[in-house]
Every structure is written in C-alpha cells, then in structure tokens.
Amino acid sequence: MAGIYGLSGSGMDVDAMVKSLMTAQRASNAGLTQKKTVLQWQKDAKNKMYDEINTFRNTIFNYKLQATLNPNKISSSNTSVATATARADAANVNHSLTVSQLADGVKLTSTASLSAAGTTVDRTTIASQFYNGTAVADIPNMSITIANGSASATIAVSPTGSINDFVSQINNAGINVTANYDSTLDRFFLTTNNSGATADISFAGSNTAGMSFLADKLKLPVGVMATGSNVSSSGSIHGTVQVDASKTLASQFKNLTDSTLKLTNSVTGTTESISINTSDTLQQVMDKINAGSNATASFDAATGNFSITPTQSGTLSIDSSDQSAKDLFSQLHLPATFNAGKVTTSTSSVTIPLDKTAALNTQFAEFAGFGATDKFTLQIDDGTGTNTFKSVEVIPASDSLQDMLDRIHSTVPNVNASYDSTTGKIILQSATGKSLNFTGSDAAGISFLANTLKLHQGGKDASFTLDGAALTQASNAFTIAGVSYNLTGISPAVSSTDSTLQSISIGITNDVDKAVASIKSLVDSYNAILSSINTKRDETRYTDFLPLTDDQKSSMKETEITAWNLKAQSGMLHNDTTLNSLVSNMRNAFANPISGLTGQYTNASSIGITTGTYTERGKLYLDETKLRTALTSDPTILNKIFATAGTNKAGTTTIDPNTQGIAGRLYDALKSTMDIMAQQAGTTATASTDTKSDIAKRIKEYTTRITAAKAREDDMEEAYYTKFNAMETALSKLSTQSTWLSQQLSS
Numbered sequence: 001m002a003g004i005y006g007l008s009g010s011g012m013d014v015d016a017m018v019k020s021l022m023t024a025q026r027a028s029n030a031g032l033t034q035k036k037t038v039l040q041w042q043k044d045a046k047n048k049m050y051d052e053i054n055t056f057r058n059t060i061f062n063y064k065l066q067a068t069l070n071p072n073k074i075s076s077s078n079t080s081v082a083t084a085t086a087r088a089d090a091a092n093v094n095h096s097l098t099v100s101q102l103a104d105g106v107k108l109t110s111t112a113s114l115s116a117a118g119t120t121v122d123r124t125t126i127a128s129q130f131y132n133g134t135a136v137a138d139i140p141n142m143s144i145t146i147a148n149g150s151a152s153a154t155i156a157v158s159p160t161g162s163i164n165d166f167v168s169q170i171n172n173a174g175i176n177v178t179a180n181y182d183s184t185l186d187r188f189f190l191t192t193n194n195s196g197a198t199a200d201i202s203f204a205g206s207n208t209a210g211m212s213f214l215a216d217k218l219k220l221p222v223g224v225m226a227t228g229s230n231v232s233s234s235g236s237i238h239g240t241v242q243v244d245a246s247k248t249l250a251s252q253f254k255n256l257t258d259s260t261l262k263l264t265n266s267v268t269g270t271t272e273s274i275s276i277n278t279s280d281t282l283q284q285v286m287d288k289i290n291a292g293s294n295a296t297a298s299f300d301a302a303t304g305n306f307s308i309t310p311t312q313s314g315t316l317s318i319d320s321s322d323q324s325a326k327d328l329f330s331q332l333h334l335p336a337t338f339n340a341g342k343v344t345t346s347t348s349s350v351t352i353p354l355d356k357t358a359a360l361n362t363q364f365a366e367f368a369g370f371g372a373t374d375k376f377t378l379q380i381d382d383g384t385g386t387n388t389f390k391s392v393e394v395i396p397a398s399d400s401l402q403d404m405l406d407r408i409h410s411t412v413p414n415v416n417a418s419y420d421s422t423t424g425k426i427i428l429q430s431a432t433g434k435s436l437n438f439t440g441s442d443a444a445g446i447s448f449l450a451n452t453l454k455l456h457q458g459g460k461d462a463s464f465t466l467d468g469a470a471l472t473q474a475s476n477a478f479t480i481a482g483v484s485y486n487l488t489g490i491s492p493a494v495s496s497t498d499s500t501l502q503s504i505s506i507g508i509t510n511d512v513d514k515a516v517a518s519i520k521s522l523v524d525s526y527n528a529i530l531s532s533i534n535t536k537r538d539e540t541r542y543t544d545f546l547p548l549t550d551d552q553k554s555s556m557k558e559t560e561i562t563a564w565n566l567k568a569q570s571g572m573l574h575n576d577t578t579l580n581s582l583v584s585n586m587r588n589a590f591a592n593p594i595s596g597l598t599g600q601y602t603n604a605s606s607i608g609i610t611t612g613t614y615t616e617r618g619k620l621y622l623d624e625t626k627l628r629t630a631l632t633s634d635p636t637i638l639n640k641i642f643a644t645a646g647t648n649k650a651g652t653t654t655i656d657p658n659t660q661g662i663a664g665r666l667y668d669a670l671k672s673t674m675d676i677m678a679q680q681a682g683t684t685a686t687a688s689t690d691t692k693s694d695i696a697k698r699i700k701e702y703t704t705r706i707t708a709a710k711a712r713e714d715d716m717e718e719a720y721y722t723k724f725n726a727m728e729t730a731l732s733k734l735s736t737q738s739t740w741l742s743q744q745l746s747s
Helices: 014-062 126-130 163-171 208-217 282-290 323-331 336-340 401-411 443-452 512-538 550-554 558-568 577-591 624-633 637-643 662-681 694-746
Strands: 072-076 082-086 094-101 107-109 142-148 151-157 177-182 187-192 224-226 230-232 259-265 271-276 295-300 305-310 376-380 390-394 415-420 425-430 462-466 469-473 477-480 483-487 504-510 609-611 620-622
Touching: 014 512, 014 662, 014 694, 072 082, 082 504, 094 483, 126 163, 142 208, 151 163, 163 177, 208 443, 259 282, 259 323, 271 282, 271 323, 282 295, 376 401, 376 443, 390 401, 401 415, 483 504, 512 577, 512 620, 512 624, 577 609, 577 662, 624 637, 637 662, 662 694
Parallel strands: none
Antiparallel strands: 072 504, 082 483, 094 462, 094 504, 107 187, 142 151, 177 187, 230 425, 259 271, 295 305, 376 390, 415 425, 462 469, 477 483, 609 620
C-alpha cells in the first residue's frame, strides 16, 4: 500500500515496522507451504517406488510361464534340411524327419529380355514399348484374367498405360499375387504371396489377345501349366454349378455385358434381334426368345439343362450376335457347333459329365469352326532334359478327349494323362516330378489347356515324413506338437547308388543352463528391488530440516541450499508401513513351502535359493550346484515351485497363498502393495491429474488454507499501512498547528 510517510517529519521507518508486525503471520503461512511441499515430496517418493515395484512385478509374471521355467534346447542333425525351435510344452524326445519336397508358391519370370538387345525402347506406354508403329486403335483389346485359388480378377490392359500401370493393376487386384517389372533386367515377374498346393496362377478366362500379350510380349512361361509332379484341372471342365433360371445372368455367368442376340432360322430365312441385359434372368431371356418365331427355349430345373429348338425343323445360327451373347450360350454348355449354326435342338450339359470318347469339336465351343483336317498342336516337355519338347497334334473333328490324353502319354511316356469323370478334372502326372511345360503350343492349344481344361501353374505343399507319418504343409514353417519346424532343403539320398532319402534327427532336451540363468536373473532382480525398498525404509528423516523459504534461500550459498535440501527430502518413506508389509510378504513367498508338493523339493531353499543373515534384510542367495542337481532329478521342478496355480480358500474365491507357487505369491503381494500405494499417492502416470489419492486430497486442503491465509495476510498488511498513514496525517496536522502558534506568539 502506498504511504504518505515523512510529511510529519517523524522519521519513522514504517515499512520496517509493518514487516516486523507481519513476521508472525508470514511465518505461519510459510509453515503451511512447507507442509504442503513435504506432502508433495512424499507423493513423488511413493510414485517412484510404485514404478519400481511395477517393473519388478512385470518381471515376476514371466516366472509363471513354462517358457521361462522349463526351457528346452533343440538341435538338428542337418540344418540344411531343417531347423527347429521348441515351446516349453514340447516333449523331450528325438524326432525323425525326412523332407521330400519344399512348399513353394508360383513364380513366373520372363524367359528373356522383353526388348531385343541393343535397341532403344520407349517405355512410356504399352503401345510404344510393345507395339511400336501400330496405331492404338489397331491394337486388339487385351483382357487378362488372373486367379489365385478362389480369388480372381479380370484386368483390361490399356495400350495407352505403361507397363508399371499394368503392374499396379495386378498388385491392387486383391488376389494375393505380386507383379514387378525390372527395367534394368527388362523382365516381368509374377509371384504368389502364399505357398502350398492351394496357391496357383491361372489365366483361365483371358482372351486370345491377353494370352498373346502374356506369352509373346511379357514372355512369361504361360505354357508351363503345372509346376508339380501330380497336377489336375483347377475345376471341373464340364461345370458343376446348377443354373437357376430365376436368378440374374450377372450373378451366374462371367464377363457378360448388355448385348444383342441375333437368331437366324434356316427355314424362315429371318434373323430376330433380341436384347439381353445382364439384369435379366434366364427365364426372361427364354421368354424373349419364345416371343419370336424362330426358336423356342426351355429350362429343366431337375436336370439343370437349357434347351433351344428352331421352329419348322430348321437350324439356328447366332454368328452375327454380339460376343457377350455368344459367351452366354457358350457358358450354358451348348454343343460347340451351335455357335456355328449347324444344329437343330441343343441341350446344355451343365450337370452332365463329358463323354471322353466323343469328338472334341462336339463338346468344346472353341473348336466349332474346325473342319475334318483342322488341328491344334501341343508342345510338351516334362523337364527331363534340354530342348526335349515333343509335339502332339490333335484334330478336334475326329479326336476325342481320351485320344488326346493317350497321345500325350505315348509321345511323352513320363507324363500320365487321364480324365476323372466323377470330379470332371484332367489329371496329368509326371513320373520324374518335373514341371509340365507346354510352351510353344499354338494359340488354340494354349487356350484349350488354360481356359477349357483349366490347367494352371500351382504351388506345392511341403511333403515330409515325421516320426514315420507322411505329412504335408502349405508352408515350410509350421508347428507340430510344440515344435516349430523350418524346412530349408530336401533330404539327401543315402548314397550315390541308393536314392532313399536320409532322415535327420531333431533332438529336444531340457536346457539346464538357460533355466539356471533364468533363476539367477530372478534372484538379481529380487535383490535389486529389495535393496531399493530397504534403502528408502532406512533413510533418516530430518524433521528439523524443513523446506527452505525464498527469504531463507536469499541469504544462503548454493552449496548450502543443496546440502539442506538433501536432508530436507531425506526419509520420505522412512519406516513406511506399506513397504514393511511388502518386504515381509516377499520373504515369506520364498521361505514358506508350497502346500501339496511332496518329496525332496517343496520350497525355494530345497532347490538352492536361500536368504542371508538377518542383517542382510532378506537378501537372496543362489546355490547353482544345488539347483542343477534339482533340475537333473526333476526337470519340471521350477514349474512346480514357481508356477503352481494354487487353490481357493475354503468357501471363498480367494487363492490360498500357501498352495501357490512363489511367482504367484510374489505377483499378488506386489499387486496388493501397488493398489495401496495408488490409493495413498496415485501414480506417476496420474501425477498431473490426481485429485483422489489420500495425499492429493491433503495437498488440496493445504492449497485452500494457503490461499485463505494469503488473503488474510494481505488484509492485515493493508490495515497496518492504513493506520500508519492516519498517524502520519495527524502528525502532519499537529506540526502545522504548532508552527502557526509559534508564529503567533513570536509576533
């Protein structure tokens, strides 16, 4: 408060007088602040100890696990064939393993550079890179269907996009296939992200231009129809899906668009145009056909057969129809000659197996235009040598499916070929175990193999014999009976004259060294936390050394302040009852036997873990020799001593600690202590927001009292200054009057 001191000439030091009068009040207020500071120090000390206990508790959790208490070590007699690791629950036995085939996915790589050596290629677009000099409009529409198992995608190759755009289309298709183009090597790569027999790359459904792009431009070995020694069609080649006449075309047939079906009747000489929408049902399509005069159509739901019959015993042709309309009739499995317009009544074979003895051109649409001497050629190699491709010529007008299969086997004896009428699948089996390569087959042959017979490039399961049992796995890394195997190679032959594969040994034994090291680490961690707790419990509390006020600090040196604060903050957890209880519980956890265990080993001391003298305050010691002896006698003893779960106390849901293993006892005791400390002082994580712990509430009370005391201090100081101001004013008036009287008397 501003004063008017000195007007009276009193010469009094009012500020000093007010300060002196306020000393007692300020001392009282400072005492409140010091007590609040001590509480904050205690809170911080408990928070830090909470963190230390929590860290130790997390360590103890590991000693409730078999992996820590019963570690195994595993060895392989030939790591070039297999390596392995074992879980704690794996039996300590030797396993016999023979690996005959590693699991693999499908990997397709360009067989040569995509461009001629020494040429400069513009890779800006697919048109400039692969069709230089050809107008974009003249490049055929390329549609490529890529399937991997049940996942498939149809990709339209844009001539104006780059090869990297094509790579992105594949990688973003969600079919678990990765594409890459290496511009340095100038080669294209396709790889399945999965392995095993379920992994495959199939191009079935691609159009001729798409297949040509893959084979001729990207130089992928699409002719390698199978990479395993025993391969079948990826699906039935005659179809197994029951057609539903009430469902839309789009939901049952592939790659259809809105189109126009043009039905020409040979008798009437007329062509009827019928609009077909993908949202139409098959019944609606039939109704549209039946509304005209050139044909009648029907569907037998019992047999799944679709029939179309020309009127007046004529023949039908759909040659001038849109391609999508032709595709629909092809997928209805009508005889191939229907598309050539040379049949009368045509009935689909959706649910009827193929007749393997009938001529190919009566069953497969792609051979509809093949005459009596027209043929396609297959080039076949099973990889037994270099340039061993053999040619198989097939005349669809006279050759049956069985004829083709017999000819494949007779031309390439190492390849057995058959048709399973039950599953509708073609089966090709190479006696040499090599890949079946059809590269060099003509376009019709490749299309027939990929699109109709649905042969595909498939991955391989790992094949191996484990302890006498023949097994397969989709991956080279797998776990059986607690042992994780990683197959790295094929087992070698017994000798140069005996092709029998050697078996290797996978041995599992107890890792005593690791178990001892684990217990040693526990003892060290226990002693470290115990030392920290004891240090804080024993720390002297200097009650005469209160937190320094600002006034006190102003008259002290830095070294003096530091020394004072060390004593002022000492002993915040001195003889803390919560920590005292914890130390006792920790000691009992190791000292007390585990109820229910019998025999030589029932507590920690029996396996070599003991406490020191009383003066060492519970410090643990480990006799490694004694522990090794116990582990040799009973490999599961650590699990019994430390991880026994315990049973509930009679009539309660509370675990009886006497029946618990050491780890459970410690874990629960530490948790109880942490809960109490959190209630007392909160945690470090909640330090800035804690208002509910006991100490936080007391700190809040002191904050309120300090605020009120400061307000009273300000009011008292203002009152003192007001009184001194009044005194100075009165003295000033008295001085003035005295001067006036003196002047009057002197006159």
